[in-house]
Amino acid sequence: IGSSTVYHWQSQNVKQSGVDDMVLLSKITEDAIVDNLKKRYMDDYIFTYIGPVLISVNPFKQMPYFTDREIELYQGAAQYENPPHIYALTDNMYRNMMIDGENQCVIISGESGAGKTVAAKYIMGYISKVSGGGSKVQHVKEIILQSNPLLEAFGNAKTVRNNNSSRFGKYFEIQFSRGGEPDGGKISNFLLEKSRVVSQNENERNFHIYYQLIEGASAQQREALGIMTPDYYYYLNQSGTYKVDGTNDSKDFQETMEAMQVIGIPGDIQTQVLQIVAGILHLGNISFIEAGNYGQVESTDLLAFPAYLLGIDPNRLQDKLTSRKMDSKWGGKSESINVTLNQEQANYTRDALAKALYARLFDYLVESINKAIQKPYEEFSIGVLDIYGFEIFQRNGFEQFCINFVNEKLQQIFIELTLKAEQEEYVQEGIKWTPIEYFNNKIVCDLIENKLNPPGIMSVLDDVCATMHAKGEGADGTLLQKLQAAVGTHEHFNSWNSGFVIHHYAGKVSYDINGFCERNRDVLFPDLIELMQSSEFNFIRSLFPENLNTDKKGRPTTASSKIKKQANDLVNTLMKCTPHYIRCIKPNETKRPKDWEERLDSYAILTAETWPCWRGPEQQGVLHLLRSVNMDNDQYQMGRTKVFVKNPESLFLLEEMRERKFDTFARIIQKAWRKFIARKKYEQMREEASDILYNSKERRKNSINRNFVGDYLGLEQRPELRQFLAKRERVDFADSVNKFDRRFKSIKRDLILTPKGIYLIGREKVKKGPEKGQIKEVLKRKMEFGGISSVSLSTRQDDFFILHEAQYDSLLESNFKTEFLSLLSKRYEEVTKRKLTISFGDRLEFRVKKEGWGGGGTRIVVFQKGPGDVAQLKPGGKTLSVTIGDGLPKSSSRGPHNPQADITYSSPQKQGRPLQGGPPKLGSQRGPRPPAPNQYNQGNLDFLNVPDQGMKVWFRPPPAPKPQPRPQGPRCRALYQYVGQDTDEISFEANDVLDLVKEDPSGWWTGRIGGKEGLFPGNYVEKI
Secondary structure: OOOOOOOOOOOOOOOOOOOOEHHHOOOOOHHHHHHHHHHHHHOOOOEEEEOOEEEEEOOOOOOOOOOHHHHHHHOOOOHHHOOOOHHHHHHHHHHHHHHHOOOEEEEEEOOOOOOHHHHHHHHHHHHHHHOOOOHHHHHHHHHHHHHHHHHHHHHEEOOOOOOOEEOOEEEEEEEEOOOOOEEEEEEEEEOOOHHHHOOOOOOOOOEHHHHHHHHHOOHHHHHHHOOOOHHHOHHHHOOOOOOOOOOOHHHHHHHHHHHHHHHOOOHHHHHHHHHHHHHHHHHHOOOEEEEOOEEEEOOHHHHHHHHHHHOOOHHHHHHHHHEEEEEEEEOOEEEEEEEEOOHHHHHHHHHHHHHHHHHHHHHHHHHHHHHHHOOOOOOEEEEEEEOOOOOOOOOEOHHHHHHHHHHHHHHHHHHHHHHHHHHHHHHHHOOOOOOOOOOOOHHHHHHHHOOOOOOOHHHHHHHHHHHOOOOHHHHHHHHHHHHHHHHOOOOOEEEEOOEEEEEEOOEEEEEEOOOHHHHHHOOOOHHHHHHHHOOOOHHHHHOOOOOOOOOOOOOOOOHHHHHHHHHHHHHHHHHOOEEEEEEEEOOOOOOOOOOOOOOHHHHHHHOOOOOOOOOOOHHHHHHHHHHHOOOOHHHEEEOOOOEEEOOHHHHHHHHHHHHHHHHHHHHHHHHHHHHHHHHHHHHHHHHHHHHHHOOOOOEOOOOOOEOOOOEOOOHHHOHHHHOOOOOOOOOOEEEEEEEEOOOOOEEEEEEEEEOOEEEEEEEEEOOOOOOOOOEEEEEEEEEOHHHEEEEEEOOOOOOEEEEEEOOOOEEEEOOOHHHHHHHHHHHHHHHHOOOOEEEEOOEEEEEOOOOOOOOOOEEEEEEEEOOOOOOEEEEEOOEEEEEEOOOEOOOOOOOOOOOOOOEOOOOOOOOOOOOOOOOOOOHHHOOOOOOOOHHHHOHHHHHHOOOOOOOOOOOOOOOOOOOOOOOOOOEEEEOOOEOOOOOOEOOEOOOOEEEEEEOOOOOEEEEEEOOEEEEEEHHHEEEO
16 A cells, blocks of 8 residues: 555554554553543544443534444444444444334433534434435435524523533434335424523523524515514613524525425415514514503503414413413302403513413424324334533533433433343342442432332422412422421432422432422413414414313423423333433533543632642642632542542533633622722712702711612512512612601611612511511511602701601601712602602601591601700600701812812622611722632632522621730720720721721721720711
8 A cells, every 4th residue: 555545543553543443451540541532532532431331421523423434334344343433322322223123212321512413413413324215215304404503593502511401301212124224203392491581591592493594584584574683682782692603594594494484384384483483583672661660661652563473363362471361269159250460470470471381382392203103013223312411500500400310310210221230140140240339310319209208308398389379488488397397308319498409310419499380380371372362373273282272180291290291201211112322421611622631720719729720739639629619528539640520510510610610700890890890870960969969958067978889788689578579670779767656656677769760678477377476577568769749857967857758758867868869869860750849848748648547647756956966866746856966067069179078978888787876988999908818708608508408698707906005096986986896807986086097098997995906987087
């Protein structure tokens, strides 16, 4: 042979790279296995065997060995004759089926982005090439191959980890005649990620079909479907990602349309499929506003186009999105009543309709493929399973519970058909051997799916959903209680304060109980079914075949019972087959070829000691990282140059945490930028606020130059207060205020101002039910802007103001009244298109609420000059006298900007802590603090500790150590009382004398009083 000949990579002349089958390694260790895989991967050998299991490493590029030449090479050849290849495994399956007359299946596993979907395509492509057949068989082959682009368009999406991630699971059975010709097939689909239709995470996309349609539609289609750019649609613009590297959406759209044609979907139905896709996009742009506690469509103009595309009446669409028909039973009679929805419920209803339309359309496409290749009787088959891998995130919900249950069932098969069968054969043959310890996960499957004695998690879940409306926290809380009673003592189950933990074969996973009942019910309201059944299009009506007139007998099918049935049917199918396994591996997160990621440098960022530079032996640095994330010692082993992690899930957690660290840093940068913008905005607001009181009211010394913060309650960490607001309702102002009743008795209220109105929230003791005796937040009053007539204040430096409203008035006291009035004036003018009336006087009158049979009447507040800067109150009958000393002149205004003199208030960092003694602490402008000990730097990693996994934990660095006594230096006298609000702050009374240790430009000074050193606001003191 001449030297110019180019040898094929699979000829005997090619150089050897590692070993083809890792059972031949001289020493089988994790170190040796990983080293062998890496060596082969870097030499472009992506396939390796471990006995009968094929390992496939994603090359992230097109490899040259998937041509007709390779198909010819592997057809009929023994496994050892050629290097490892997916074609060898596929040919082995095909020949086993023909020779042994047994059905075959291949289970493809691996994390997202490891190449499972591509592996499935190569299997189908090989079978199509090596099997013969006439024109009918060729047509079936074409449909089998064309089903891939169609299902990928509607079922795949870009995620953070994979640009073409399957967001559904599928089991594709290719059916064969006794002559080995593929003459039929069947697809079973599982767990379509419906939630992606209405929302996506940052840097992810919705399903591919939306972007294909926008990029690839003809001019005529664009006009007919109202196609705009992707950023126009709410269902696409939440993630800010529209393009994918290496993906041509326009070209893919043509392939999708061609696939529909090949499968036999008629032209008019293809048009209506696209109408539904576009209709969902336009449906998502319908938004709602709150009007008198009811949701109403913000812009009725946006109703017409989705209604037109879906063939329904726009008025009916509006009605069904904002109200719901409910059956009411009373005295043996049943009647239907219409219930008006609030804004959040209307959004939920819109999203439920969009998800139902998409899921039913997807099921139709799968059924169309099945009808096109269905076979009246079964002979032989090869099944290909491509499904989500096991998932562990920081927050794991109902979707992860279902995915992990299916993976648990598949692990059971793997145990049954490999490890257990192998060892049982040794026993039967009387061979001496060392038993391999393995975990039989049947106990976990039973924990999840048992019907009785004890009932499994899914049975308890279905019971709770059947007996409750399954809305809100009530049903989820009941579920948690019932799970504790039913399976609380199970060795693989624990409960925690927000959910439960299951000890899966792949590790412990904590599930957040919130939303379990709602997602399990998965009920589409009859109103929406009725609405879609009124469509003028037969095809759309056919997607909603329910008969709403029949009596509702028995329980409706729940999501968990459906997935349980699907999983058990799948297991029964697989158990009847001879199994084969492909394990796909993702070598890096960069998606670049020949990049075998050495992970340790990547994870250095997780602790302060290892980032940016670890000072010490590398092995110790690695151990420090692993311990910092609480990884058990049996989950990893240290090699000479590498560390080997036992379970892929442990690696996923490291990846998750690394991504979260980067996310945290991005947020810090964003926060700094927003703070800069906010500072400029609040400076302008201060000027405007000063104008409101200028020449009308005396000012306090400590308020004239302070910055505005808005939220003094820390509502982001106060769900008990946010429950009274709509889901994404913006908060302009929040503060704890004093509210005075008809007898001038003071009581604390939380005052919240939003673009929708003013909320006053109080607390009451629960009088009955399971929470009897507990103190709960209650909405005492909500004032719409349209009902507010004016605001009254005195001319003195006090903090009182009266909100005059149509029904009755509210007398309130707040340190931050100027900021509140400034924001209220703005919102009031935006909503009512008129200026808010603000009046000043030292005799103010307000109306009180009517109580029982008594009249409401009025009360008087009189303001007088007196000693001191603190208001003295003296109630007498229907009059309240307020005496207070002189403040700064009414003509006082803010001086020139001096950053060192600015007081910057920050919202509280701890949940549930009320503000005390004057303005809150000035956290956000502090200078650099001393580095904290290691245990505090790891505070944000505590979610790894089951059962508190997924919980947010707030830590604050400890106070600096007490310094040694030093000679007396500068001193200062307190002008006002200050109550320290954290361990590193000091408290003092007015006129106390403090040692001044350090002045800081941020406004937070360090001082010493009574032997204690700490921080305090510099504007509360004067130097002496």
